[in-house]
Amino acid sequence: MNPTNTKANEQVTVQPRRAVLEMPEYHPPLAGRDGLRLDFNENTLAPSPRVADRILQINTDGLTRYPERGPVEETVADHFGLAPSEVLLTNGVDEAIHLICETFLEPEDEALIAVPTFFMYEVYVAATGAKTKHVQADESLQFPLDNFLASINEHTKLIAIASPNNPTGAVVGRDTLLRIAEAAPQAVVILDEAYYHFYGDSMINDIHRQPNIIIARTFSKAYGLAGLRIGMLAGDESLMRHVRKVCSPYNVNAIALDCLPTALEDTEYIRWYVNQIQANRTLLEKTLNMLGIRYWPSRANFVLMHIGPLHKEFVVAMRRRHVLVRDRSSDPGCNGNVRITIGPEDHTARGITAMEASLIEIGWRKIDG
Ligand code: PMP
Numbered sequence: 209m210n211p212t213n214t215k216a217n218e219q220v221t222v223q224p225r226r227a228v229l230e231m232p233e234y235h236p237p238l239a240g241r242d243g244l245r246l247d248f249n250e251n252t253l254a255p256s257p258r259v260a261d262r263i264l265q266i267n268t269d270g271l272t273r274y275p276e277r278g279p280v281e282e283t284v285a286d287h288f289g290l291a292p293s294e295v296l297l298t299n300g301v302d303e304a305i306h307l308i309c310e311t312f313l314e315p316e317d318e319a320l321i322a323v324p325t326f327f328m329y330e331v332y333v334a335a336t337g338a339k340t341k342h343v344q345a346d347e348s349l350q351f352p353l354d355n356f357l358a359s360i361n362e363h364t365k366l367i368a369i370a371s372p373n374n375p376t377g378a379v380v381g382r383d384t385l386l387r388i389a390e391a392a393p394q395a396v397v398i399l400d401e402a403y404y405h406f407y408g409d410s411m412i413n414d415i416h417r418q419p420n421i422i423i424a425r426t427f428s429k430a431y432g433l434a435g436l437r438i439g440m441l442a443g444d445e446s447l448m449r450h451v452r453k454v455c456s457p458y459n460v461n462a463i464a465l466d467c468l469p470t471a472l473e474d475t476e477y478i479r480w481y482v483n484q485i486q487a488n489r490t491l492l493e494k495t496l497n498m499l500g501i502r503y504w505p506s507r508a509n510f511v512l513m514h515i516g517p518l519h520k521e522f523v524v525a526m527r528r529r530h531v532l533v534r535d536r537s538s539d540p541g542c543n544g545n546v547r548i549t550i551g552p553e554d555h556t557a558r559g560i561t562a563m564e565a566s567l568i569e570i571g572w573r574k575i576d577g
Contacts, residue, residue, distance in 0.1 A: 228335060230334065232334060246531055246548050247533055247549065251428075251434070252552070253481070254432055258477070259470050259471050275460060288442060295448075297439075299439070303437075303439070305329060307455055308422065309366065314365070317338045318340070318366075319341070320341050320356070320366070323344055323539070324345065324536070324539035325370055341359055345541060346541075349512070350378050353384055368400065369385065376504050376506075378504065378505075379507045382409065395420060401425050410423070419443075424440070430482055431471050433471060436464040438460055438464040438465075489511065491556060492556055492559070495560050496513055509550050511548055515545070515572065518572055519544050522572070526562050530562075531563075
């Protein structure tokens with residue numbers, strides 16, 4: 209070994225791009241999730257039983273091949289009444305957001321988001337070196353439309369809106385979304401419909417009318433396939449062909465591709481699950497009213513509630529009862545707020561029972577809120 213080279217090696221270290229050095233990190237608290245999972249807005253029960261059967265039929269020959277996305281994209285496009293060139297299957301919506309940022313953002317561009325919202329928009333924007341401009345919602349946590357419109361400028365290249373939004377559960381109406389997209393024709397508007405099923409209104413059919421809108425959908429929530437990692441983008445072919453260039457040809461694994469058509473076919477299961485969530489959302493909101501806990505009306509499969517200064521103690525007390533909920537206090541404008549996922553009847557009942565006991569244990573009083 210040459211001692212001179214060794215010294216040189218000690219001095220020279222590999223550095224990532226400046227944007228990567230400076231980007232925020234996201235470490236979701238995935239460890240120790242034994243218990244009732246009311247913390248990540250997943251399906252708390254199971255996917256369609258038909259998907260479980262399908263998985264058992266997968267043979268190893270299918271695993272030796274590179275996965276072929278194309279035929280499944282045709283099935284999915286058919287399901288949504290779109291052309292295959294308008295659909296891209298992705299490794300969850302997380303990858304979809306990453307691909308949009310990589311495809312459209314230059315370091316001098318700006319992305320615009322209303323906060324609080326899903327954190328990954330900011331992470332992937334930052335990785336490109338572009339800046340994120342935040343528009344803060346007021347106490348109502350409704351979408352801050354006037355300030356948002358006023359924040360659009362010639363540098364705005366990406367607008368990311370989740371409707372229903374996470375963690376607030378608030379929605380943005382179709383006319384408002386069209387107004388925003390029209391006000392920023394130079395920008396891609398990613399409309400994240402991850403929680404679409406629990407709401408019911410979609411803009412997937414507006415992608416032709418307003419071609420700068422791209423819709424993101426996940427199969428992690430109502431479909432119960434978060435572990436398979438599958439989501440999709442739907443957009444005008446003029447945009448989607450660029451995104452497709454950036455995307456790996458094998459981004460979605462063979463098992464997810466095999467299961468997706470079966471999951472889509474079982475519309476009865478989705479109807480049942482969504483009905484359960486909507487009924488139990490009403491029940492949870494009624495309970496929160498009775499307990500005197502302030503909450504934000506939600507169109508998703510979760511509710512954001514204001515526990516106040518005892519938010520940490522509340523989350524710990526819930527965990528002691530094997531019910532996991534998510535402290536959202538560090539989200540902008542959310543100090544003291546905790547988010548609880550809604551599951552089918554028995555899961556929500558267990559969540560409510562644990563909540564009532566936890567509030568007593570920590571000595572919560574309405575005045576604390
Ligand atoms: N968008 C929103 C608004 C979300 O809340 C989530 C999940 N927390 C995602 C996207 C991520 O979805 P996926 O599992 O498909 O990556």
